[in-house]
Amino acid sequence: MNAEARQVFFVSNGTAITAETLGHSLxxxxxxxxxxxxxxxxxxxxxxxxxxxxxxxxxxxxxxELPIVIATMADPELKKIVGESKxxxxxxxxxxxxxxxxxxxxxxxxxxxxxxxxxxSSLYESRIDAIDFSLIHDDGGKTRNYDESDIILIGVSRTxxxxxxxxxxxxxxxxxANYPITEEDMDSDNLPEPIRPFKDRLxxxxxxxxxxVNIRQERRPNSRYSSIEQCRxxxxxxxEMYHRHNIRYLNTTTMSVEEIAARILEDTGLHRLEHSV
Amino acid sequence: MNAEARQVFFVSNGTAITAETLGHSLxxxxxxxxxxxxxxxxxxxxxxxxxxxxxxxxxxxxxxELPIVIATMADPELKKIVGESKxxxxxxxxxxxxxxxxxxxxxxxxxxxxxxxxxxSSLYESRIDAIDFSLIHDDGGKTRNYDESDIILIGVSRTxxxxxxxxxxxxxxxxxANYPITEEDMDSDNLPEPIRPFKDRLxxxxxxxxxxVNIRQERRPNSRYSSIEQCRxxxxxxxEMYHRHNIRYLNTTTMSVEEIAARILEDTGLHRLEHSV
Numbered sequence: 412m413n414a415e416a417r418q419v420f421f422v423s424n425g426t427a428i429t430a431e432t433l434g435h436s437l438x439x440x441x442x443x444x445x446x447x448x449x450x451x452x453x454x455x456x457x458x459x460x461x462x463x464x465x466x467x468x469x470x471x472x473x474x475x476e477l478p479i480v481i482a483t484m485a486d487p488e489l490k491k492i493v494g495e496s497k498x499x500x501x502x503x504x505x506x507x508x509x510x511x512x513x514x515x516x517x518x519x520x521x522x523x524x525x526x527x528x529x530x531x532s533s534l535y536e537s538r539i540d541a542i543d544f545s546l547i548h549d550d551g552g553k554t555r556n557y558d559e560s561d562i563i564l565i566g567v568s569r570t571x572x573x574x575x576x577x578x579x580x581x582x583x584x585x586x587x588a589n590y591p592i593t594e595e596d597m598d599s600d601n602l603p604e605p606i607r608p609f610k611d612r613l614x615x616x617x618x619x620x621x622x623x624v625n626i627r628q629e630r631r632p633n634s635r636y637s638s639i640e641q642c643r644x645x646x647x648x649x650x651e652m653y654h655r656h657n658i659r660y661l662n663t664t665t666m667s668v669e670e671i672a673a674r675i676l677e678d679t680g681l682h683r684l685e686h687s688v
Numbered sequence: 689m690n691a692e693a694r695q696v697f698f699v700s701n702g703t704a705i706t707a708e709t710l711g712h713s714l715x716x717x718x719x720x721x722x723x724x725x726x727x728x729x730x731x732x733x734x735x736x737x738x739x740x741x742x743x744x745x746x747x748x749x750x751x752x753e754l755p756i757v758i759a760t761m762a763d764p765e766l767k768k769i770v771g772e773s774k775x776x777x778x779x780x781x782x783x784x785x786x787x788x789x790x791x792x793x794x795x796x797x798x799x800x801x802x803x804x805x806x807x808x809s810s811l812y813e814s815r816i817d818a819i820d821f822s823l824i825h826d827d828g829g830k831t832r833n834y835d836e837s838d839i840i841l842i843g844v845s846r847t848x849x850x851x852x853x854x855x856x857x858x859x860x861x862x863x864x865a866n867y868p869i870t871e872e873d874m875d876s877d878n879l880p881e882p883i884r885p886f887k888d889r890l891x892x893x894x895x896x897x898x899x900x901v902n903i904r905q906e907r908r909p910n911s912r913y914s915s916i917e918q919c920r921x922x923x924x925x926x927x928e929m930y931h932r933h934n935i936r937y938l939n940t941t942t943m944s945v946e947e948i949a950a951r952i953l954e955d956t957g958l959h960r961l962e963h964s965v
Contacts (some may be wrong), residue, residue, distance in 0.1 A: 436781075437788060440797050508717060516755065539851060542850065673704065677729055
Protein backbone atom coordinates (compact mmCIF):
# COMPACT_ATOMS: atom_id res chain seq x y z
CA MET A 412 0.00 0.00 0.00
CA ASN A 413 1.36 3.35 -1.02
CA ALA A 414 -0.66 6.05 0.69
CA GLU A 415 2.04 8.66 0.96
CA ALA A 416 1.58 11.56 -1.42
CA ARG A 417 4.16 12.05 -4.14
CA GLN A 418 5.61 15.56 -4.13
CA VAL A 419 5.17 17.43 -7.42
CA PHE A 420 6.67 20.83 -8.23
CA PHE A 421 5.59 23.22 -10.98
CA VAL A 422 8.56 25.52 -11.65
CA SER A 423 9.20 28.24 -14.19
CA ASN A 424 11.18 31.38 -15.07
CA GLY A 425 7.82 33.12 -15.40
CA THR A 426 4.36 32.85 -13.88
CA ALA A 427 4.41 29.01 -13.92
CA ILE A 428 0.88 29.06 -15.36
CA THR A 429 1.95 26.89 -18.29
CA ALA A 430 3.76 24.42 -16.01
CA GLU A 431 0.73 24.22 -13.71
CA THR A 432 -1.74 23.74 -16.54
CA LEU A 433 0.35 21.05 -18.22
CA GLY A 434 1.13 19.44 -14.86
CA HIS A 435 -2.52 19.19 -13.88
CA SER A 436 -3.33 17.58 -17.24
CA LEU A 437 -0.57 15.01 -16.81
CA UNK A 438 -1.39 14.18 -13.19
CA UNK A 439 -5.09 13.82 -14.06
CA UNK A 440 -4.06 10.77 -16.09
CA UNK A 441 -3.18 9.01 -12.82
CA UNK A 442 -6.42 9.24 -10.82
CA UNK A 443 -5.40 6.46 -8.41
CA UNK A 444 -2.34 8.35 -7.23
CA UNK A 445 -1.97 10.80 -4.40
CA UNK A 446 -0.05 13.99 -5.22
CA UNK A 447 1.04 16.99 -3.17
CA UNK A 448 1.77 19.93 -5.47
CA UNK A 449 3.71 23.14 -5.05
CA UNK A 450 4.10 25.95 -7.58
CA UNK A 451 7.35 27.93 -7.65
CA UNK A 452 7.21 30.78 -10.19
CA UNK A 453 9.69 33.51 -11.18
CA UNK A 454 12.93 31.46 -10.98
CA UNK A 455 14.92 34.16 -12.73
CA UNK A 456 18.27 34.29 -10.87
CA UNK A 457 20.99 31.77 -10.16
CA UNK A 458 20.35 32.04 -6.42
CA UNK A 459 16.68 31.25 -6.84
CA UNK A 460 17.51 28.31 -9.12
CA UNK A 461 19.93 26.90 -6.53
CA UNK A 462 17.35 27.31 -3.76
CA UNK A 463 14.70 25.55 -5.85
CA UNK A 464 17.06 22.68 -6.64
CA UNK A 465 17.64 22.17 -2.91
CA UNK A 466 13.93 22.40 -2.12
CA UNK A 467 13.13 19.82 -4.80
CA UNK A 468 15.70 17.39 -3.45
CA UNK A 469 14.22 17.75 0.01
CA UNK A 470 10.85 16.69 -1.42
CA UNK A 471 11.75 12.98 -1.32
CA UNK A 472 8.98 11.40 0.72
CA UNK A 473 9.25 8.91 3.58
CA UNK A 474 8.95 6.00 1.13
CA UNK A 475 12.12 7.34 -0.52
CA GLU A 476 10.18 8.27 -3.66
CA LEU A 477 11.65 11.01 -5.83
CA PRO A 478 9.66 14.17 -6.51
CA ILE A 479 8.31 14.97 -9.97
CA VAL A 480 9.03 18.37 -11.50
CA ILE A 481 6.99 19.86 -14.35
CA ALA A 482 9.10 22.76 -15.55
CA THR A 483 8.97 25.42 -18.25
CA MET A 484 12.47 26.88 -18.02
CA ALA A 485 13.37 28.98 -21.02
CA ASP A 486 16.71 30.22 -19.63
CA PRO A 487 19.31 27.52 -20.40
CA GLU A 488 21.66 28.36 -17.49
CA LEU A 489 18.92 28.31 -14.87
CA LYS A 490 17.37 25.22 -16.45
CA LYS A 491 20.73 23.46 -16.04
CA ILE A 492 20.90 24.27 -12.32
CA VAL A 493 17.37 23.00 -11.62
CA GLY A 494 18.16 19.98 -13.81
CA GLU A 495 20.91 18.90 -11.40
CA SER A 496 18.20 17.86 -8.95
CA LYS A 497 17.68 14.13 -8.41
CA UNK A 498 13.96 14.40 -9.25
CA UNK A 499 12.23 13.36 -12.47
CA UNK A 500 12.18 16.57 -14.49
CA UNK A 501 9.69 16.96 -17.34
CA UNK A 502 10.19 20.16 -19.33
CA UNK A 503 8.47 20.50 -22.72
CA UNK A 504 10.84 23.36 -23.62
CA UNK A 505 13.85 20.99 -23.58
CA UNK A 506 12.75 18.86 -26.47
CA UNK A 507 10.26 21.13 -28.25
CA UNK A 508 12.26 24.38 -28.58
CA UNK A 509 15.11 22.71 -30.53
CA UNK A 510 12.57 21.03 -32.81
CA UNK A 511 10.79 24.36 -33.39
CA UNK A 512 14.14 26.09 -34.01
CA UNK A 513 14.90 23.53 -36.67
CA UNK A 514 11.58 23.74 -38.55
CA UNK A 515 11.45 27.56 -38.27
CA UNK A 516 15.17 27.91 -39.02
CA UNK A 517 15.60 30.56 -36.32
CA UNK A 518 16.87 30.52 -32.73
CA UNK A 519 14.52 30.85 -29.79
CA UNK A 520 14.87 33.90 -27.57
CA UNK A 521 15.58 31.90 -24.39
CA UNK A 522 13.63 34.40 -22.37
CA UNK A 523 11.54 33.23 -19.47
CA UNK A 524 8.06 34.39 -18.65
CA UNK A 525 7.33 36.25 -21.85
CA UNK A 526 4.10 34.52 -22.77
CA UNK A 527 2.25 36.20 -19.92
CA UNK A 528 3.66 39.68 -20.48
CA UNK A 529 1.70 42.32 -22.31
CA UNK A 530 2.97 41.93 -25.86
CA UNK A 531 0.36 44.05 -27.52
CA SER A 532 -1.37 46.73 -25.56
CA SER A 533 -4.38 47.11 -27.85
CA LEU A 534 -5.11 43.41 -27.39
CA TYR A 535 -4.71 43.90 -23.65
CA GLU A 536 -7.25 46.71 -23.84
CA SER A 537 -9.73 44.53 -25.72
CA ARG A 538 -9.52 41.97 -22.97
CA ILE A 539 -10.09 44.54 -20.24
CA ASP A 540 -12.99 45.98 -22.26
CA ALA A 541 -14.51 42.52 -22.48
CA ILE A 542 -14.27 42.11 -18.69
CA ASP A 543 -15.87 45.51 -18.13
CA PHE A 544 -18.65 44.64 -20.56
CA SER A 545 -19.32 41.26 -18.98
CA LEU A 546 -19.46 42.74 -15.47
CA ILE A 547 -21.90 45.49 -16.46
CA HIS A 548 -24.06 43.00 -18.35
CA ASP A 549 -24.03 40.31 -15.68
CA ASP A 550 -27.33 38.82 -14.54
CA GLY A 551 -29.44 41.06 -16.79
CA GLY A 552 -28.10 44.07 -14.86
CA LYS A 553 -27.98 46.25 -17.92
CA THR A 554 -29.49 45.18 -21.23
CA ARG A 555 -29.20 48.28 -23.40
CA ASN A 556 -25.86 47.43 -25.06
CA TYR A 557 -26.61 43.85 -26.03
CA ASP A 558 -25.92 44.84 -29.63
CA GLU A 559 -22.22 45.10 -28.71
CA SER A 560 -22.11 41.61 -27.20
CA ASP A 561 -20.37 38.62 -28.76
CA ILE A 562 -22.67 36.22 -26.95
CA ILE A 563 -25.53 36.29 -24.42
CA LEU A 564 -25.81 33.30 -22.08
CA ILE A 565 -29.28 32.55 -20.78
CA GLY A 566 -30.54 30.10 -18.19
CA VAL A 567 -32.30 29.81 -14.85
CA SER A 568 -30.57 30.88 -11.64
CA ARG A 569 -27.36 28.95 -10.78
CA THR A 570 -26.71 27.17 -14.05
CA UNK A 571 -23.21 28.68 -14.38
CA UNK A 572 -23.91 31.79 -16.47
CA UNK A 573 -21.80 34.28 -14.51
CA UNK A 574 -18.56 32.28 -14.12
CA UNK A 575 -18.80 31.18 -17.74
CA UNK A 576 -19.16 34.78 -18.95
CA UNK A 577 -16.25 35.96 -16.82
CA UNK A 578 -14.08 33.14 -18.11
CA UNK A 579 -15.02 33.91 -21.74
CA UNK A 580 -14.06 37.54 -21.13
CA UNK A 581 -10.84 36.93 -19.22
CA UNK A 582 -9.49 34.04 -21.24
CA UNK A 583 -10.78 34.78 -24.72
CA UNK A 584 -11.57 38.50 -24.70
CA UNK A 585 -15.23 37.95 -25.59
CA UNK A 586 -17.98 40.37 -24.60
CA UNK A 587 -20.24 37.90 -22.86
CA ALA A 588 -23.50 39.13 -21.35
CA ASN A 589 -25.89 36.96 -19.40
CA TYR A 590 -29.61 37.14 -18.83
CA PRO A 591 -31.44 35.12 -16.16
CA ILE A 592 -34.63 33.31 -17.16
CA THR A 593 -37.16 33.88 -14.40
CA GLU A 594 -40.62 32.48 -13.76
CA GLU A 595 -42.09 35.61 -15.26
CA ASP A 596 -40.38 34.84 -18.57
CA MET A 597 -41.87 31.35 -18.57
CA ASP A 598 -45.47 32.54 -18.84
CA SER A 599 -45.01 33.65 -22.41
CA ASP A 600 -44.33 31.78 -25.64
CA ASN A 601 -42.16 34.69 -26.72
CA LEU A 602 -38.58 35.27 -25.75
CA PRO A 603 -38.10 37.80 -22.94
CA GLU A 604 -38.25 41.26 -24.43
CA PRO A 605 -34.63 42.42 -23.76
CA ILE A 606 -33.09 39.41 -25.52
CA ARG A 607 -35.68 39.04 -28.30
CA PRO A 608 -33.79 41.10 -30.91
CA PHE A 609 -30.59 39.12 -30.37
CA LYS A 610 -31.74 35.56 -31.00
CA ASP A 611 -28.62 34.66 -32.95
CA ARG A 612 -26.35 35.51 -30.04
CA LEU A 613 -28.29 33.57 -27.41
CA UNK A 614 -26.81 30.44 -25.90
CA UNK A 615 -28.68 28.45 -23.27
CA UNK A 616 -27.30 26.69 -20.22
CA UNK A 617 -29.08 23.91 -18.39
CA UNK A 618 -28.17 21.34 -15.77
CA UNK A 619 -29.61 18.27 -14.05
CA UNK A 620 -32.31 19.01 -11.48
CA UNK A 621 -30.54 17.17 -8.66
CA UNK A 622 -27.35 19.12 -9.18
CA UNK A 623 -29.30 22.40 -9.27
CA VAL A 624 -30.99 21.46 -5.98
CA ASN A 625 -27.56 20.90 -4.39
CA ILE A 626 -26.21 24.24 -5.59
CA ARG A 627 -29.33 26.17 -4.58
CA GLN A 628 -29.48 24.47 -1.17
CA GLU A 629 -26.09 26.04 -0.40
CA ARG A 630 -27.66 29.47 -0.87
CA ARG A 631 -31.21 29.08 0.44
CA PRO A 632 -31.63 25.76 2.25
CA ASN A 633 -35.13 24.30 2.48
CA SER A 634 -36.70 27.03 0.37
CA ARG A 635 -39.10 26.79 -2.55
CA TYR A 636 -36.20 28.10 -4.66
CA SER A 637 -34.07 25.06 -3.85
CA SER A 638 -36.82 22.40 -3.92
CA ILE A 639 -36.63 19.59 -6.45
CA GLU A 640 -40.10 20.44 -7.82
CA GLN A 641 -39.16 24.06 -8.46
CA CYS A 642 -35.79 23.17 -10.01
CA ARG A 643 -37.44 20.59 -12.30
CA UNK A 644 -40.14 23.06 -13.31
CA UNK A 645 -37.71 25.87 -14.14
CA UNK A 646 -35.28 23.65 -16.05
CA UNK A 647 -38.07 22.11 -18.10
CA UNK A 648 -39.50 25.52 -18.94
CA UNK A 649 -36.07 26.88 -19.93
CA UNK A 650 -35.32 23.86 -22.13
CA GLU A 651 -38.72 24.20 -23.79
CA MET A 652 -37.84 27.84 -24.50
CA TYR A 653 -34.55 26.78 -26.11
CA HIS A 654 -36.33 24.23 -28.31
CA ARG A 655 -39.20 26.53 -29.28
CA HIS A 656 -36.83 29.25 -30.46
CA ASN A 657 -34.07 27.03 -31.83
CA ILE A 658 -31.51 28.25 -29.32
CA ARG A 659 -28.34 26.19 -28.95
CA TYR A 660 -27.81 24.98 -25.41
CA LEU A 661 -25.54 22.92 -23.20
CA ASN A 662 -26.06 20.71 -20.15
CA THR A 663 -23.30 21.81 -17.78
CA THR A 664 -23.85 19.22 -15.02
CA THR A 665 -20.41 17.62 -15.04
CA MET A 666 -18.49 20.49 -16.62
CA SER A 667 -15.93 22.87 -15.21
CA VAL A 668 -16.05 26.52 -16.21
CA GLU A 669 -13.18 25.86 -18.64
CA GLU A 670 -15.07 23.08 -20.37
CA ILE A 671 -18.30 25.10 -20.62
CA ALA A 672 -16.37 27.96 -22.24
CA ALA A 673 -14.50 25.67 -24.65
CA ARG A 674 -17.73 23.95 -25.70
CA ILE A 675 -19.48 27.26 -26.30
CA LEU A 676 -16.63 28.42 -28.55
CA GLU A 677 -16.71 25.11 -30.39
CA ASP A 678 -20.50 25.27 -30.85
CA THR A 679 -20.75 28.89 -31.92
CA GLY A 680 -17.53 29.22 -33.90
CA LEU A 681 -16.68 32.40 -31.97
CA HIS A 682 -13.04 33.38 -32.33
CA ARG A 683 -10.67 33.48 -29.42
CA LEU A 684 -8.63 36.58 -28.77
CA GLU A 685 -4.98 35.83 -29.49
CA HIS A 686 -3.61 37.46 -26.39
CA SER A 687 -0.25 35.78 -26.04
CA VAL A 688 1.47 35.53 -29.39
CA MET B 689 12.01 37.38 -46.57
CA ASN B 690 9.45 35.11 -45.08
CA ALA B 691 6.34 37.11 -44.38
CA GLU B 692 3.82 34.32 -44.77
CA ALA B 693 2.35 33.18 -41.47
CA ARG B 694 3.09 29.66 -40.33
CA GLN B 695 -0.07 27.70 -39.53
CA VAL B 696 -0.18 26.35 -35.97
CA PHE B 697 -2.88 24.03 -34.58
CA PHE B 698 -3.70 23.38 -30.94
CA VAL B 699 -5.53 20.04 -30.81
CA SER B 700 -6.79 17.88 -27.99
CA ASN B 701 -9.22 15.15 -26.90
CA GLY B 702 -10.53 17.66 -24.34
CA THR B 703 -10.88 21.44 -24.06
CA ALA B 704 -7.46 22.11 -25.66
CA ILE B 705 -6.74 24.62 -22.89
CA THR B 706 -3.50 22.84 -22.01
CA ALA B 707 -2.40 22.66 -25.65
CA GLU B 708 -3.21 26.36 -26.14
CA THR B 709 -1.40 27.46 -23.00
CA LEU B 710 1.70 25.41 -23.78
CA GLY B 711 1.56 26.42 -27.43
CA HIS B 712 1.44 30.14 -26.62
CA SER B 713 4.44 29.74 -24.31
CA LEU B 714 6.44 27.95 -26.99
CA UNK B 715 5.53 30.37 -29.79
CA UNK B 716 6.36 33.36 -27.56
CA UNK B 717 9.97 32.16 -27.73
CA UNK B 718 10.00 33.09 -31.44
CA UNK B 719 8.96 36.76 -31.42
CA UNK B 720 10.29 37.40 -34.94
CA UNK B 721 7.98 34.82 -36.49
CA UNK B 722 4.51 35.22 -37.83
CA UNK B 723 1.99 32.56 -36.74
CA UNK B 724 -1.64 31.89 -37.57
CA UNK B 725 -3.21 29.70 -34.88
CA UNK B 726 -6.32 27.56 -34.73
CA UNK B 727 -7.64 25.62 -31.77
CA UNK B 728 -9.47 22.33 -32.37
CA UNK B 729 -10.84 20.85 -29.13
CA UNK B 730 -12.86 17.70 -28.34
CA UNK B 731 -11.24 15.32 -30.86
CA UNK B 732 -12.87 12.30 -29.30
CA UNK B 733 -13.93 10.08 -32.20
CA UNK B 734 -12.10 8.44 -35.08
CA UNK B 735 -14.06 10.52 -37.59
CA UNK B 736 -13.05 13.77 -35.91
CA UNK B 737 -9.42 12.63 -35.75
CA UNK B 738 -9.42 11.83 -39.46
CA UNK B 739 -10.98 15.20 -40.27
CA UNK B 740 -8.38 17.01 -38.16
CA UNK B 741 -5.54 15.12 -39.84
CA UNK B 742 -6.82 16.27 -43.23
CA UNK B 743 -7.28 19.85 -42.06
CA UNK B 744 -3.74 19.93 -40.68
CA UNK B 745 -2.28 18.67 -43.93
CA UNK B 746 -4.17 21.38 -45.81
CA UNK B 747 -2.44 23.96 -43.59
CA UNK B 748 0.76 23.91 -45.63
CA UNK B 749 1.30 27.53 -46.64
CA UNK B 750 2.21 28.95 -50.05
CA UNK B 751 5.92 28.75 -49.20
CA UNK B 752 5.40 24.99 -48.80
CA GLU B 753 6.08 25.23 -45.06
CA LEU B 754 4.59 22.49 -42.89
CA PRO B 755 2.15 23.37 -40.12
CA ILE B 756 3.06 22.95 -36.45
CA VAL B 757 0.74 21.03 -34.15
CA ILE B 758 0.78 21.36 -30.37
CA ALA B 759 -1.30 18.44 -29.16
CA THR B 760 -2.40 16.90 -25.90
CA MET B 761 -3.92 13.65 -27.07
CA ALA B 762 -4.42 11.15 -24.27
CA ASP B 763 -6.26 8.56 -26.36
CA PRO B 764 -3.58 6.44 -28.09
CA GLU B 765 -5.73 5.41 -31.09
CA LEU B 766 -6.80 8.96 -31.90
CA LYS B 767 -3.30 10.25 -31.27
CA LYS B 768 -2.02 7.78 -33.86
CA ILE B 769 -4.46 9.03 -36.50
CA VAL B 770 -3.55 12.69 -35.96
CA GLY B 771 0.12 11.66 -35.89
CA GLU B 772 -0.10 10.43 -39.49
CA SER B 773 -0.23 14.06 -40.60
CA LYS B 774 2.85 15.47 -42.34
CA UNK B 775 3.08 18.37 -39.84
CA UNK B 776 5.54 18.74 -36.97
CA UNK B 777 3.62 17.32 -34.02
CA UNK B 778 4.65 18.26 -30.48
CA UNK B 779 2.72 16.38 -27.80
CA UNK B 780 4.03 16.42 -24.22
CA UNK B 781 1.83 13.41 -23.40
CA UNK B 782 3.83 11.20 -25.83
CA UNK B 783 7.07 11.37 -23.95
CA UNK B 784 5.94 12.39 -20.46
CA UNK B 785 3.16 9.88 -19.77
CA UNK B 786 5.47 6.84 -20.25
CA UNK B 787 8.07 8.45 -17.99
CA UNK B 788 5.43 9.15 -15.33
CA UNK B 789 4.08 5.59 -15.66
CA UNK B 790 7.57 4.30 -15.02
CA UNK B 791 8.33 6.39 -11.94
CA UNK B 792 4.82 5.90 -10.49
CA UNK B 793 4.76 2.22 -11.45
CA UNK B 794 1.15 2.47 -12.65
CA UNK B 795 -0.51 2.86 -16.05
CA UNK B 796 -2.09 6.13 -17.12
CA UNK B 797 -5.82 6.17 -17.75
CA UNK B 798 -5.52 7.25 -21.41
CA UNK B 799 -8.64 9.34 -21.03
CA UNK B 800 -8.90 12.63 -22.85
CA UNK B 801 -10.17 15.86 -21.37
CA UNK B 802 -10.32 14.80 -17.74
CA UNK B 803 -8.30 17.63 -16.27
CA UNK B 804 -11.04 20.14 -16.96
CA UNK B 805 -13.91 18.01 -15.72
CA UNK B 806 -15.35 18.49 -12.26
CA UNK B 807 -13.41 15.97 -10.23
CA UNK B 808 -14.49 17.18 -6.84
CA SER B 809 -17.72 19.05 -6.45
CA SER B 810 -16.91 20.69 -3.10
CA LEU B 811 -13.79 22.22 -4.70
CA TYR B 812 -15.97 23.34 -7.60
CA GLU B 813 -18.31 24.99 -5.10
CA SER B 814 -15.41 26.82 -3.40
CA ARG B 815 -14.41 28.26 -6.71
CA ILE B 816 -17.94 29.42 -7.53
CA ASP B 817 -18.20 30.88 -4.01
CA ALA B 818 -14.97 32.80 -4.60
CA ILE B 819 -16.36 34.24 -7.84
CA ASP B 820 -19.59 35.28 -6.11
CA PHE B 821 -17.61 36.89 -3.31
CA SER B 822 -15.32 38.77 -5.67
CA LEU B 823 -18.24 40.09 -7.72
CA ILE B 824 -20.14 41.33 -4.69
CA HIS B 825 -17.00 42.92 -3.26
CA ASP B 826 -15.84 44.50 -6.50
CA ASP B 827 -14.93 48.18 -6.51
CA GLY B 828 -15.81 48.72 -2.85
CA GLY B 829 -19.42 47.78 -3.70
CA LYS B 830 -19.97 46.01 -0.45
CA THR B 831 -17.46 46.15 2.39
CA ARG B 832 -19.22 44.40 5.25
CA ASN B 833 -17.83 40.90 4.67
CA TYR B 834 -14.18 41.82 4.28
CA ASP B 835 -13.42 39.51 7.21
CA GLU B 836 -14.20 36.56 4.90
CA SER B 837 -11.79 37.74 2.21
CA ASP B 838 -8.48 36.09 1.38
CA ILE B 839 -7.10 39.33 0.00
CA ILE B 840 -8.23 42.92 -0.65
CA LEU B 841 -6.64 44.69 -3.61
CA ILE B 842 -6.45 48.48 -3.35
CA GLY B 843 -5.41 51.14 -5.83
CA VAL B 844 -6.62 54.16 -7.79
CA SER B 845 -9.09 53.76 -10.64
CA ARG B 846 -7.88 51.63 -13.59
CA THR B 847 -4.81 50.00 -12.06
CA UNK B 848 -6.11 46.48 -12.75
CA UNK B 849 -7.91 45.65 -9.50
CA UNK B 850 -11.08 44.14 -10.96
CA UNK B 851 -9.58 41.79 -13.58
CA UNK B 852 -6.94 40.67 -11.09
CA UNK B 853 -9.59 39.84 -8.48
CA UNK B 854 -11.70 37.92 -10.98
CA UNK B 855 -8.66 35.97 -12.15
CA UNK B 856 -7.65 35.15 -8.55
CA UNK B 857 -11.19 33.88 -7.93
CA UNK B 858 -11.62 31.94 -11.18
CA UNK B 859 -8.17 30.42 -11.42
CA UNK B 860 -7.20 29.98 -7.79
CA UNK B 861 -10.49 29.99 -5.87
CA UNK B 862 -9.48 32.97 -3.74
CA UNK B 863 -12.00 35.37 -2.24
CA UNK B 864 -10.53 38.58 -3.61
CA ALA B 865 -12.22 41.88 -2.78
CA ASN B 866 -11.10 45.23 -4.13
CA TYR B 867 -11.41 48.76 -2.82
CA PRO B 868 -10.78 51.86 -4.93
CA ILE B 869 -8.62 54.62 -3.44
CA THR B 870 -10.31 57.92 -4.20
CA GLU B 871 -9.24 61.53 -3.71
CA GLU B 872 -11.31 61.63 -0.55
CA ASP B 873 -9.16 58.86 0.94
CA MET B 874 -6.00 60.82 0.17
CA ASP B 875 -6.84 63.68 2.51
CA SER B 876 -6.21 61.57 5.57
CA ASP B 877 -3.09 59.97 7.03
CA ASN B 878 -5.25 57.06 8.11
CA LEU B 879 -6.31 54.18 5.95
CA PRO B 880 -9.88 54.47 4.58
CA GLU B 881 -12.26 53.32 7.27
CA PRO B 882 -13.71 50.18 5.56
CA ILE B 883 -10.27 48.63 5.00
CA ARG B 884 -8.58 49.83 8.21
CA PRO B 885 -9.30 46.67 10.25
CA PHE B 886 -7.87 44.40 7.51
CA LYS B 887 -4.38 45.83 7.05
CA ASP B 888 -2.77 42.39 6.78
CA ARG B 889 -4.94 41.45 3.80
CA LEU B 890 -4.36 44.61 1.82
CA UNK B 891 -2.31 44.52 -1.34
CA UNK B 892 -1.68 47.67 -3.40
CA UNK B 893 -1.55 48.04 -7.15
CA UNK B 894 0.14 50.90 -8.93
CA UNK B 895 1.21 51.67 -12.49
CA UNK B 896 3.20 54.23 -14.44
CA UNK B 897 1.45 57.56 -14.93
CA UNK B 898 1.73 57.52 -18.72
CA UNK B 899 0.15 54.11 -18.95
CA UNK B 900 -2.67 55.19 -16.63
CA VAL B 901 -3.29 58.24 -18.84
CA ASN B 902 -3.61 55.97 -21.87
CA ILE B 903 -6.05 53.65 -20.14
CA ARG B 904 -8.16 56.49 -18.71
CA GLN B 905 -8.19 58.37 -22.03
CA GLU B 906 -10.04 55.40 -23.53
CA ARG B 907 -12.83 55.95 -21.00
CA ARG B 908 -12.97 59.71 -20.58
CA PRO B 909 -10.85 61.47 -23.19
CA ASN B 910 -9.54 64.95 -22.38
CA SER B 911 -10.96 64.96 -18.87
CA ARG B 912 -9.34 65.90 -15.59
CA TYR B 913 -9.62 62.19 -14.70
CA SER B 914 -7.36 61.22 -17.58
CA SER B 915 -4.89 64.13 -17.37
CA ILE B 916 -1.22 63.40 -16.67
CA GLU B 917 -1.26 65.75 -13.64
CA GLN B 918 -4.20 63.99 -12.04
CA CYS B 919 -2.81 60.52 -12.75
CA ARG B 920 0.58 61.49 -11.28
CA UNK B 921 -1.07 63.01 -8.22
CA UNK B 922 -3.27 59.98 -7.51
CA UNK B 923 -0.51 57.42 -8.05
CA UNK B 924 1.90 59.33 -5.80
CA UNK B 925 -0.71 59.64 -3.06
CA UNK B 926 -1.56 55.93 -3.28
CA UNK B 927 2.09 54.89 -3.16
CA GLU B 928 2.64 57.14 -0.15
CA MET B 929 -0.29 55.40 1.51
CA TYR B 930 1.29 51.99 0.81
CA HIS B 931 4.60 53.11 2.30
CA ARG B 932 3.10 54.84 5.33
CA HIS B 933 1.14 51.74 6.32
CA ASN B 934 3.66 49.12 5.18
CA ILE B 935 1.35 47.67 2.56
CA ARG B 936 2.91 45.40 -0.04
CA TYR B 937 2.36 46.63 -3.57
CA LEU B 938 3.10 45.92 -7.20
CA ASN B 939 3.69 48.07 -10.27
CA THR B 940 1.54 46.41 -12.94
CA THR B 941 2.62 48.53 -15.94
CA THR B 942 3.93 45.75 -18.17
CA MET B 943 2.03 42.87 -16.61
CA SER B 944 -0.82 40.75 -17.89
CA VAL B 945 -3.59 39.76 -15.52
CA GLU B 946 -1.98 36.31 -15.21
CA GLU B 947 1.35 37.79 -14.15
CA ILE B 948 -0.25 40.17 -11.63
CA ALA B 949 -2.10 37.24 -10.05
CA ALA B 950 0.98 35.00 -9.98
CA ARG B 951 3.10 37.75 -8.39
CA ILE B 952 0.47 38.44 -5.73
CA LEU B 953 0.39 34.74 -4.79
CA GLU B 954 4.18 34.66 -4.71
CA ASP B 955 4.37 37.79 -2.54
CA THR B 956 1.64 36.89 -0.07
CA GLY B 957 2.15 33.13 0.15
CA LEU B 958 -1.58 32.60 -0.42
CA HIS B 959 -2.40 29.04 -1.40
CA ARG B 960 -3.88 28.11 -4.71
CA LEU B 961 -6.99 25.99 -4.85
CA GLU B 962 -6.13 22.60 -6.29
CA HIS B 963 -9.04 22.39 -8.68
CA SER B 964 -7.81 19.94 -11.23
CA VAL B 965 -6.08 17.00 -9.56
